[in-house]
Amino acid sequence: MENTTEQIYNLKVNHLNKMRIAVIGAGAAGLAALRHCTSQSNKKSIEVICYEQSGDIGGTWVYTPEVGRDAYGLSIHSSMYKNLRTNLPKEVMGFPDFPIPDNDKSYLTRTELLDFINTYCDHFELRKYIQFHHHVVLVKPLDGDNMGKWSVEVEDLEKKKVLVEVFDAIMICNGHYFQPNIPELEGHTSFKGRVLHSHDYRVPETFAGKKVVVLGAGPSGMDLALEISKHAHQVILSHHLKVPILTKFPSNVIQKPDVVQLREHQAVFKDGSKENVDTIFYCTGYKYSFPFLDKNCGVKVDRNMVTPLWKHLLAIESPTLAFVGLPYYVCAFSMFDLQVRFVLRFWQGFKKLPPKENMLAEESMELKKKLSEGLHVQQFHMMGSKQGLYYEDLAKTADLDPLPPVLTSLHNESSQKFIDDLLNYREDRYKIIDDHTYVQL
């Protein structure tokens, strides 16, 4: 006997009517979504529209010297800074069916990366599906006869008009490096110096002669501590990493434990030491944020875990809603591609979702496992050295071409070198030999 849950989840569309899909955002994830929604085999059954609030594709990779708000009063989305070079080799940064072309280095500049994204977009002729300067303000589930469908309220920023459209399914590709996470330190309101989050960081010159505390030793904290040390008088890298950082920083960079208190001109550290400082530089990461999601959409963000989701991707309560790109410390573009192919298998009816109870159980088991390994709820979407298992699971579950395991192993080598040899590792060059092997040139 068919149970009712499964009937609701049988998402196969009536092929007389095309399935209407909205894609929110035209960064690398949104473009991967468009690429597969408009492929030869899918375009007969899918009509897709992508809404992008800015005037450009590329999201994070679009650099602007501006911070704060744009010409339309929206918060500047990109956290890109002027001197950024990728922290991963280009060999793991391409798309599965569209790798980054070979050249004389592995670690590209932000401009080279943005050029690549544009080449991808043009190669698959995706631009015509994108509505630029269209800001999604509300995504709301419909009910009654329209159960499972969505109304999407979009602001046309240039014409200053609000449109409402109905879609069968939504791919959320709005990124997750735009809403700063700033811990509330004791005494933070008394601090009289400059306070900055890495989201608003652009150039190092503004730190000239200053004594700066960098909070956090994630990828941004490490990179930025090094970058500003060329101008700053002294940089104190404050963190609680359990593994020691082997990188030999310049002599004006010192490491300290967490800051426990701020005073007018002073930071107090966990070991009891105190330093007079000019600037607090928060490199404390970002929060997942979906300001356009109606409260009835069946998904919430709890301690930075987007939940309840099946495989970090599909909303369990309303599986015509997909979140592309949530996992971090991953081979991002390849993962976006795999996630989009996964979602479409179900939405197109080639695969059937398991009962809701099973999906919920899978999520809570994964959480339990991560907590038992000493991780926090906040790290639920972190993949890192376990990313290969996630890719395999997606590919197996939906009978898709898997991602080559060499991506994961090269990602691992590069991430390790980032910690151990930050000053030099970007000079390394790699070449992928086959699905399992890479060599360093």
Ligand SMILES: Cc1cc2nc3c(=O)[nH]c(=O)nc-3n(C[C@H](O)[C@H](O)[C@H](O)COP(=O)(O)OP(=O)(O)OC[C@H]3O[C@@H](n4cnc5c(N)ncnc54)[C@H](O)[C@@H]3O)c2cc1C
């Ligand atoms: C400083 C920095 C350095 C990084 N370096 C690397 C690296 O070296 N290698 C790597 O693999 N990854 C890196 N990343 C991660 C990077 O974010 C991913 O590689 C990838 O670009 C994310 O793509 P995305 O499409 O998910 O999100 P984004 O690139 O953030 O794109 C989201 C898009 O959605 C649009 N949007 C958002 N809200 C709305 C709305 N309401 N309506 C309409 N449009 C909306 C935005 O304008 C934006 O264009 C870095 C990130 C940062 C912040």
Ligand SMILES: *[C@@H]1O[C@H](CO)[C@@H](O)[C@H](O)[C@H]1NC(C)=O
């Ligand atoms: C690389 O992989 C090893 C083995 O799985 C793991 O212990 C290590 O933490 C990984 N390094 C990084 C930086 O992910």
